[in-house]
Amino acid sequence: MQLSIIHLIVVPDQKIITAESGQDVTLTCRAPNNNILVIEWSRADLTDKYVLLYQDGQFVPDDQHPSLKNRVDLQDRQMKDGDVSLILRDVTTADDGIYQCRVFIEGARTWKLVSIINLNVPPGQTGGQEKDEDNKDGGKEDGSVWLIVGLSVSAVLLVIAVLGLLIYRKKHQPSKEHPADQHRKQPLQT
Known part of the structure; x- marks a missing residue:
């Protein structure tokens, strides 16, 4: 047994x-x-x-x-x-x-x-964020960093557009010379 x-x-x-x-x-x-x-x-x-x-x-x-x-x-x-x-x-x-x-x-x-x-x-959860040495506030800066980058890029693009518009207008603008000045530039006919 x-x-x-x-x-x-x-x-x-x-x-x-x-x-x-x-x-x-x-x-x-x-x-x-x-x-x-x-x-x-x-x-x-x-x-x-x-x-x-x-x-x-x-x-x-x-x-x-x-x-x-x-x-x-x-x-x-x-x-x-x-x-x-x-x-x-x-x-x-x-x-x-x-x-x-x-x-x-x-x-x-x-x-x-x-x-x-x-x-x-x-x-990668969105509740609280893990804290690390580089980002002491737990990742809350990320949104504001991207906002600053976006605004900076937008400002640069706006300045380029304004300068481009001014250059275009200057090159394609009809001459505003005084009629007397145009007469002086014409060659003398003999």
């Missing part, structure tokens, strides 16, 4: 959230009860760094990924009704990834995976 042992691991449904660069996003996570000792938000590609680690009523910044410092918070630090949702401020395409919410519950003596969220921040 052969005996089989089956370990059933229930993984929560994976949610997909799409956000525009510059937005604040809430990644929802609700644990089954209020006896939460530790909250761990992680992202698979950050390997040994956390998105957020909350223990004994305070954040543990030591192993937090540098790109997330001062950009994450819990929606409810008192975790009422098991709410351990994460707020991620000013998202960029670099925040794109799969986030996991795990809690350590008093009495259970084990970690529980509560939520998996796939955050999608596509490039």
Whole structure:
């Protein structure tokens, strides 16, 4: 007689959230009860760094990924009704990834995976704009730059048209010489 042992691991449904660069996003996570000792938000590609680690009523910044410092918070630090949702401020395409919410519950003596969220921040969205070193205001200058270029080109074309018109008129204008002057230019007849 052969005996089989089956370990059933229930993984929560994976949610997909799409956000525009510059937005604040809430990644929802609700644990089954209020006896939460530790909250761990992680992202698979950050390997040994956390998105957020909350223990004994305070954040543990030591192993937090540098790109997330001062950009994450819990929606409810008192975790009422098991709410351990994460707020991620000013998202960029670099925040794109799969986030996991795990809690350590008093009495259970084990970690529980509560939520998996796939955050999608596509490039080129029009909400907020990503900020870079060359364009600190997040891309809002682009429209005014094109406006200035357009107005400059229009002004140059207008000046060329006016000069062309003046030159044309001067070349094709009938001579306005005085009749006495015309008489002097005629050759003497003998």
